Amino acid sequence: ATDRAIAMLNRVRISDPVSVMQRYPHQLSGGMQQRVAIAMALANDPSMLILDEPTTGLDATVEAEVLDLIAQLRQELSASILFISHNLAVVSNMCDRVGVLYAGMLVEEGPTEVVFNDPRHPYTVALLRCLPRGGQRKDQGRLDTIPGFLPGIGVDIKGCAFADRCALADDRCRSELPPLYDLGGRLSRCFHHDKAQALPRATPSDVAPVPRAAAAPVLRVTGLNKTYASHGHA
Ligand code: SF4
Structure with a gap:
């Protein structure tokens, strides 16, 4: 079963599957969690893969990586993919x-x-x-x-x-x-x-033309700093 799991994680381009399997879900990044979920879905060689909002909550870079992975898997699998999304731009690219x-x-x-x-x-x-x-x-x-x-x-x-x-x-x-x-x-x-x-x-x-006065900046700031506290120190 472990070999099979490793093979599945390799299939979704996880380079260190053993270390991923030793972690809890909350210890994985959102993108990694999605890859693991896709690997689990592929484990039974399905004839149809249903991906329901697979990139919700991911930042733009990780979303692009996951979509790229799905596009590659689509070429490799002889399975249909049902892709459910509210993101019309993603739908137009993927489907x-x-x-x-x-x-x-x-x-x-x-x-x-x-x-x-x-x-x-x-x-x-x-x-x-x-x-x-x-x-x-x-x-x-x-x-x-x-x-x-x-x-x-x-x-x-x-x-x-x-x-x-x-x-x-x-x-x-x-x-x-x-x-x-x-x-x-x-x-x-x-x-x-x-x-x-x-x-x-x-x-x-x-659109009503923007009045000149309204086109001026509402707020102008100079010399602004922000410090983040770390380990109890400012
Ligand atoms: S025009 Fe079409 S979409 Fe609009 S109410 Fe009639 S059937 Fe529905």
């Missing part, structure tokens, strides 16, 4: 296909590039409008927001679960559950999937 869930229901599914570039469900459209992008400045245009809240758990929803937050909703949306429409290699659970991208913004994109 071949993406499924968008709302209130526990699949509302859109398709090849990642297609869904990100040509979303056909208002929720996906709204989500992508909330996403900061490289080169975008907040004095040049606002990100959008999604008004309202998710329906409460256990609430009986008659029609589309997104209707209360959707500016395209009509009477049919509020009374009938939309089916998953097959749009040729992709799916959308929206009666109005053909005009999803016409969803009105919830937040105007225009």
Whole structure:
């Protein structure tokens, strides 16, 4: 069993597996804990690996290392990977296909590039409008927001679960559950999937010009020092 454990830890690029096995979980870094968890998941040679928010709580550098490891394992394993994340940038980098869930229901599914570039469900459209992008400045245009809240758990929803937050909703949306429409290699659970991208913004994109006085620094500090106490000494 030890040899098998060492092999699994080697597989997730842990260079000193024996020392890792001699430590408690709280003695390992977040990135190392994730590697160990992935090694445990691989122990039975699964045909599917489910990674639920595998990089939550990791700093950006360690997140990049863990994602890199997952990408390498994906090449080595003959297993499918179901990657669950709220991080759309990570999803767009890691996944071949993406499924968008709302209130526990699949509302859109398709090849990642297609869904990100040509979303056909208002929720996906709204989500992508909330996403900061490289080169975008907040004095040049606002990100959008999604008004309202998710329906409460256990609430009986008659029609589309997104209707209360959707500016395209009509009477049919509020009374009938939309089916998953097959749009040729992709799916959308929206009666109005053909005009999803016409969803009105919830937040105007225009930004009022910043008055000159407001553009000046609010606070200016010079000669500031901070000392951290260590072992009882300042
Ligand atoms: S079915 Fe209606 S309420 Fe639901 S997302 Fe489509 S347009 Fe909006």
